[in-house]
Amino acid sequence: MKKQTLLLLRGAILLLLCCAAGFALYQHIAGGRNEQAGTALHQQALHFKLSTLEGGDIELKKLRGKAVVVNFWGTFCTPCKEEMPVMQKAYDRFKGDGFEIIAVNVRESKGAVKSFVDRHGLTFPVALDQSAEAYRSWEIYYLPTSIFINREGRPERMYVGGMSERQVDMWIEDLLSGS
Numbered sequence: 001m002k003k004q005t006l007l008l009l010r011g012a013i014l015l016l017l018c019c020a021a022g023f024a025l026y027q028h029i030a031g032g033r034n035e036q037a038g039t040a041l042h043q044q045a046l047h048f049k050l051s052t053l054e055g056g057d058i059e060l061k062k063l064r065g066k067a068v069v070v071n072f073w074g075t076f077c078t079p080c081k082e083e084m085p086v087m088q089k090a091y092d093r094f095k096g097d098g099f100e101i102i103a104v105n106v107r108e109s110k111g112a113v114k115s116f117v118d119r120h121g122l123t124f125p126v127a128l129d130q131s132a133e134a135y136r137s138w139e140i141y142y143l144p145t146s147i148f149i150n151r152e153g154r155p156e157r158m159y160v161g162g163m164s165e166r167q168v169d170m171w172i173e174d175l176l177s178g179s
Contacts (some may be wrong), residue, residue, distance in 0.1 A: 048134040049089040050127035067175035068149040079162030090168045091124040106135045138148045
């Protein structure tokens, strides 16, 4: 009798583990594929003015005329950590073509952000949204979330989750070509 109970318990645990693994895989595959997550994209990009890591300010409306990726991220976020080298490569590749990245860090100390930026050799503008005002105004709920904004200041795409180099390059090229 004890053997049957033990076998049944092991089977139940195995079933639970399989269900959890299946759900995690589903979340991983489906979670990062929603290009327009949350609410519908706004007709015009919502304006924000944030302090930069270097001590200045950056205003989204002053970047009109450029294709812009606004990337909301955090140093604690594993997909964000994996995505930052991809963003740096894209910035290096496209910055001379009327393109800009604004990496908006949400609710972290300037010291933690600076350490991360220095450690990863990031050269694009990093804005500090310590009150999460910009984050909330865009109705964003997950990190990383990237918003691709065309030269006219209209968001073309919102992507939740870490992106591959191929995705980032393709979508930036779409922004730059106006398609």
